[in-house]
Amino acid sequence: MGKTDKGERVLFVGKPLFDKECLVNGDDGMKRNPEIGDFVEVPIVKSTRESLYGEALAISKQSLLHDAGVNAVVASCARSLGWPVIGETLAFIACGYSSRPVTFMDKRKSLYGKAFKTNIIGTPIIISTDAEVNKVVLQNHGNTFVPAYPKSITELLGENSILSINGPHQKRLHTIIGAFFRSPHLKERITRDIEASVGLTLDSWAQLPVVHVQDEIKRMTFEVLVKLLMSISRGEDLDILKLEFEEFIKGLICIPINFPGTRLYKSLKAKERLIKIVKKVVKERQVATTERKNSPANDAVDVLLRDVSDGASSDKQSQPLDFVSGKIVEMMIPGEETMPTAMTLAVKFLSDNPVALAKLVEENMDVKRRKLESGEEYNWSDYMSLSFTQNVINETLRMANIINGVWRKALEDVEIKGYLIPKGWCVLASFISVHMDEDIYENPYQFDPWRWDRINGSANSNVCFTPFGGGQRLCPGLELSKLEIAIFLHQLVTRYSWTAEEDKIVSFPTVKMKRRLPIRVAPVERTYHISVEDH
Numbered sequence: 001m002g003k004t005d006k007g008e009r010v011l012f013v014g015k016p017l018f019d020k021e022c023l024v025n026g027d028d029g030m031k032r033n034p035e036i037g038d039f040v041e042v043p044i045v046k047s048t049r050e051s052l053y054g055e056a057l058a059i060s061k062q063s064l065l066h067d068a069g070v071n072a073v074v075a076s077c078a079r080s081l082g083w084p085v086i087g088e089t090l091a092f093i094a095c096g097y098s099s100r101p102v103t104f105m106d107k108r109k110s111l112y113g114k115a116f117k118t119n120i121i122g123t124p125i126i127i128s129t130d131a132e133v134n135k136v137v138l139q140n141h142g143n144t145f146v147p148a149y150p151k152s153i154t155e156l157l158g159e160n161s162i163l164s165i166n167g168p169h170q171k172r173l174h175t176i177i178g179a180f181f182r183s184p185h186l187k188e189r190i191t192r193d194i195e196a197s198v199g200l201t202l203d204s205w206a207q208l209p210v211v212h213v214q215d216e217i218k219r220m221t222f223e224v225l226v227k228l229l230m231s232i233s234r235g236e237d238l239d240i241l242k243l244e245f246e247e248f249i250k251g252l253i254c255i256p257i258n259f260p261g262t263r264l265y266k267s268l269k270a271k272e273r274l275i276k277i278v279k280k281v282v283k284e285r286q287v288a289t290t291e292r293k294n295s296p297a298n299d300a301v302d303v304l305l306r307d308v309s310d311g312a313s314s315d316k317q318s319q320p321l322d323f324v325s326g327k328i329v330e331m332m333i334p335g336e337e338t339m340p341t342a343m344t345l346a347v348k349f350l351s352d353n354p355v356a357l358a359k360l361v362e363e364n365m366d367v368k369r370r371k372l373e374s375g376e377e378y379n380w381s382d383y384m385s386l387s388f389t390q391n392v393i394n395e396t397l398r399m400a401n402i403i404n405g406v407w408r409k410a411l412e413d414v415e416i417k418g419y420l421i422p423k424g425w426c427v428l429a430s431f432i433s434v435h436m437d438e439d440i441y442e443n444p445y446q447f448d449p450w451r452w453d454r455i456n457g458s459a460n461s462n463v464c465f466t467p468f469g470g471g472q473r474l475c476p477g478l479e480l481s482k483l484e485i486a487i488f489l490h491q492l493v494t495r496y497s498w499t500a501e502e503d504k505i506v507s508f509p510t511v512k513m514k515r516r517l518p519i520r521v522a523p524v525e526r527t528y529h530i531s532v533e534d535h
């Protein structure tokens with residue numbers, strides 16, 4: 001807590017930085033006030049509405065230093081929030097295109113502390129790079145934070161999407177979908193489905209001269225996702241669904257202007273067509289699902305239809321078809337892009353790290369041999385207990401940062417660890433900053449799956465590793481995603497070898513390989529000892 005020279009009580013975000021860094025005119029907008037040497041301009045986040053617009057106040061350096069010990073709430077050094085309207089968007093995007101997108105955050109963190117203000121895409125925002133602050137934001141006790149997505153995303157999702165709603169409806173949906181994804185019946189069925197899809201996909205790769213992993217893997221993950229959500233298998237319906245879905249999600253990051261010809265308009269039209277296709281499936285299933293009420297649900301359509309017929313909400317009951325179809329389409333969004341990206345990046349990291357690849361081959365060949373000898377099928381827990389494979393998956397997710405953070409809006413003033421997030425402000429809980437923090441992960445840019453043997457089970461591992469978010473909105477697809485990646489890696493490394501062409505990871509607007517990761521795949525007869533040279 002600090003005071004202005006008029007005696008006003010104010011809260012500040014950041015840490016004391018009255019060293020030479022603060023007093024230099026830098027590209028971060030810091031400036032020393034030349035008139036009054038003892039004063040600096042302070043970006044201040046105070047608990048009054050007026051302060052939302054970030055006006056700088058003149059604060060006595062002496063009084064700030066005096067107050068610095070109080071509850072760790074202290075001032076940061078002076079800075080502007082960049083240009084009018086665009087703020088620091090250009091610097092943010094430029095870092096996104098570089099090989100180190102976290103530089104934007106790192107630079108500001110070193111100057112202003114682990115939580116700081118900025119302005120991105122026309123939104124004044126507080127970015128938190130602090131794992132504990134992020135944890136509190138994610139836990140969201142008291143429902144003070146609501147999701148805050150860019151306008152194009154909210155337009156496309158609609159007001160009642162699981163990704164945008166807050167409160168009891170979100171909790172209910174989260175619980176029933178999560179319970180279904182974890183159910184033993186689904187685990188058994190989906191393990192077989194994923195194995196079949198991966199097997200067919202890899203067979204086809206071996207026939208191609210060059211495989212662009214990023215594109216080819218999408219077909220497979222989409223097939224699994226649609227099976228999980230509505231039990232549609234390979235065929236014409238799946239192809240049409242995929243085409244419409246791709247058209248729909250092209251608009252997720254676009255200029256939010258909706259009239260004929262714009263990207264948003266085309267995407268909204270694709271969403272209408274998509275919902276029509278899904279509605280047909282849901283309608284056909286309506287009667288069958290009610291009749292099979294006491295047997296386990298086969299897919300998300302079953303789960304939602306049963307919930308609608310049991311539910312108390314009149315909205316859901318009056319228009320169950322619209323409700324269920326809408327939810328299915330919304331649930332396709334978080335799984336569609338994330339899964340193929342995770343798998344593509346796993347292939348990339350393994351191609352660049354032959355020692356890790358050799359260890360992965362060894363572990364997976366061991367289990368394959370045991371299964372062949374016993375004649376048993378693999379089950380869910382066989383894949384999940386491959387410890388090095390799970391290390392590879394964790395390390396891939398840590399370095400890939402597919403969802404680099406989540407955006408929330410504070411419904412009231414919230415103070416966390418001495419940082420104040422004022423009512424109405426957006427906060428970006430930056431996962432990438434934590435995942436690439438060298439104080440938490442030694443050599444964060446090194447792909448080191450072995451580090452997870454040291455980290456797993458440590459007190460902080462949940463707080464400092466959040467690729468699937470956390471708290472109330474922890475990704476319900478978490479275990480399923482790890483299973484799918486594990487099955488893919490298992491079949492890839494036990495049946496094939498590959499060589500990858502040079503390619504680069506791009507992080508903006510979403511994580512991608514610049515050249516879609518071209519590789520050449522060849523079948524191999526693996527026997528006992530696998531050496532690194534095989535790859």
Ligand code: HEM
Binds near residue numbers: 331335406466469473
């Ligand atoms: C590697 C793959 C994946 C990653 C990295 C990932 C990441 C995330 C993250 C970070 C969130 C939290 C968003 C927030 O707090 O606002 C989330 C939510 C969600 N994810 Fe995933 N996800 C993945 C795969 C999947 C899959 C396969 C599905 C299956 C349909 C799925 C379904 C969902 C749903 C429905 C939510 C919203 C939960 C809610 O708000 O209650 N995700 N995911």
